[in-house]
Amino acid sequence: MTRVFTADWVLPVEGPPIEAGAVAVEDGRIAAVGTTEDLGEGTHYDDAVIVPGFVNAHSHLEYAVYAGFGDGLGDFAEWITLHIERKARIDWDEYVDVAKFGAAQCLASGVTTVGDCSYSGATAVACAELGLRATVYLEVFGFDSAQALERFARIRARVGDAFSTRVRPGVSPHAPYSVSIEVYEACAELGLPIATHISESPAEIEYLLTGAGTWGGYKDLLISSPGKTGTHLLAEHDLLGPNVVAAHCVVLDEDEIGLLASTGTGVAHCPRSNAVLGCGVAPLAELRAAGARVGVGTDSPASAPSFDFFEELRSVLLSARARATRPDVLSAGEALELGTLGSARALDLDGEIGSLVPGKWADFAVVSLEGSAYLPWEDPAGAVVLGGSPDRVIATYVDGEARYEKGGMDWQELTAAAHSARRAMLAQPAAKPVAAPRA
Numbered sequence: 328m329t330r331v332f333t334a335d336w337v338l339p340v341e342g343p344p345i346e347a348g349a350v351a352v353e354d355g356r357i358a359a360v361g362t363t364e365d366l367g368e369g370t371h372y373d374d375a376v377i378v379p380g381f382v383n384a385h386s387h388l389e390y391a392v393y394a395g396f397g398d399g400l401g402d403f404a405e406w407i408t409l410h411i412e413r414k415a416r417i418d419w420d421e422y423v424d425v426a427k428f429g430a431a432q433c434l435a436s437g438v439t440t441v442g443d444c445s446y447s448g449a450t451a452v453a454c455a456e457l458g459l460r461a462t463v464y465l466e467v468f469g470f471d472s473a474q475a476l477e478r479f480a481r482i483r484a485r486v487g488d489a490f491s492t493r494v495r496p497g498v499s500p501h502a503p504y505s506v507s508i509e510v511y512e513a514c515a516e517l518g519l520p521i522a523t524h525i526s527e528s529p530a531e532i533e534y535l536l537t538g539a540g541t542w543g544g545y546k547d548l549l550i551s552s553p554g555k556t557g558t559h560l561l562a563e564h565d566l567l568g569p570n571v572v573a574a575h576c577v578v579l580d581e582d583e584i585g586l587l588a589s590t591g592t593g594v595a596h597c598p599r600s601n602a603v604l605g606c607g608v609a610p611l612a613e614l615r616a617a618g619a620r621v622g623v624g625t626d627s628p629a630s631a632p633s634f635d636f637f638e639e640l641r642s643v644l645l646s647a648r649a650r651a652t653r654p655d656v657l658s659a660g661e662a663l664e665l666g667t668l669g670s671a672r673a674l675d676l677d678g679e680i681g682s683l684v685p686g687k688w689a690d691f692a693v694v695s696l697e698g699s700a701y702l703p704w705e706d707p708a709g710a711v712v713l714g715g716s717p718d719r720v721i722a723t724y725v726d727g728e729a730r731y732e733k734g735g736m737d738w739q740e741l742t743a744a745a746h747s748a749r750r751a752m753l754a755q756p757a758a759k760p761v762a763a764p765r766a
């Protein structure tokens with residue numbers, strides 16, 4: 328059966344905007360994209376835009392209730408210690424509750440796919456249950472590759488039933504300062520999609536290059552190869568490539584930008600997280616100019632305040648223009664492309680999702696601009712990026728099925744369960760008192 332969805336505008340991202348546009352869906356995939364005149368009226372949304380579902384290229388749904396945890400702490404050791412302690416205070420069911428809350432917030436924000444780094448595996452269960460498409464990168468840490476693989480196998484076995492065509496497994500060797508090169512290599516041999524964190528802050532770079540700086544005294548960190556940044560280290564061991572997505576990539580020199588681009592490595596640009604943690608502004612224009620596969624990620628409320636993808640897209644636009652001191656360095660349409668097709672490329676899923684073209688999965692969001700300052704229409708992409716919000720998302724479709732409809736989500740239940748987990752994490756005082764923020 329073919330169903331048709333129509334709105335004032337359809338933004339296919341691949342191809343020009345279509346006024347009075349229509350998307351036809353068959354068997355979960357896009358059958359045709361055209362005008363209402365061509366395809367019929369079907370289900371019509373007034374004062375609205377149909378966009379490809381947003382692709383969140385880097386998230387941690389399991390940290391959905393971490394807002395404000397450790398905010399402003401200047402000492403990395405204290406920040407990470409606080410997180411580890413609190414994480415240990417909740418059990419598996421609470422992990423799932425929190426991840427479901429995060430997945431629901433993503434769907435409500437028009438997100439149809441996440442590339443999620445998952446500590447416990449709960450993300451896979453949450454995404455399977457709520458119908459959110461995902462690559463779930465199960466996290467591993469440490470020096471020892473046998474131990475890392477054992478942890479990976481244990482978590483994968485626990486959540487194995489949750490994996491499907493829509494929710495696929497990946498592995499995440501966490502970062503070059505928390506994972507040895509042997510563990511990276513063992514992960515690569517699994518033949519799965521890989522996510523890692525690279526070049527997030529000047530402190531990380533200083534530590535990897537010299538073993539000193541503000542991270543120098545933290546005993547649980549490691550350096551595989553002194554004097555090398557994560558990008559150089561992974562490139563030398565042939566561990567970059569299109570099956571790898573690197574989150575952050577803030578502190579990069581010209582060589583590193585070239586390496587990421589030439590290897591086809593995905594880059595998840597997370598401007599709000601990078602700003603909140605005081606890490607800097609990633610060289611987005613330079614990465615794009617080099618041809619890197621750049622997408623957009625919200626990271627999690629442990630750093631960025633929310634999974635609000637519209638806020639993230641605005642931050643992509645604002646930070647790029649502020650860094651370049653030029654308003655034409657990134658248009659609203661280009662920001663929209665980064666958060667859809669760009670992220671799909673970063674996750675190596677652009678053959679299946681990221682734009683509205685026949686044959687791809689019917690993953691799309693309907694954004695209402697009713698009553699907004701951007702009506703009557705001038706630039707529909709600008710209206711979505713600058714004027715959109717989760718509150719304006721009318722519906723989010725994955726595989727042609729409505730996985731979210733405004734007013735239809737049981738927020739009371741989701742919120743109560745997630746807040747109970749947060750309360751458990753806050754119940755006892757931290758072992759170390761939370762220090763006052765550094766000036």
Ligand SMILES: [Zn+2]
Pocket residue numbers: 385386387444524574626
């Ligand atoms: Zn992350």
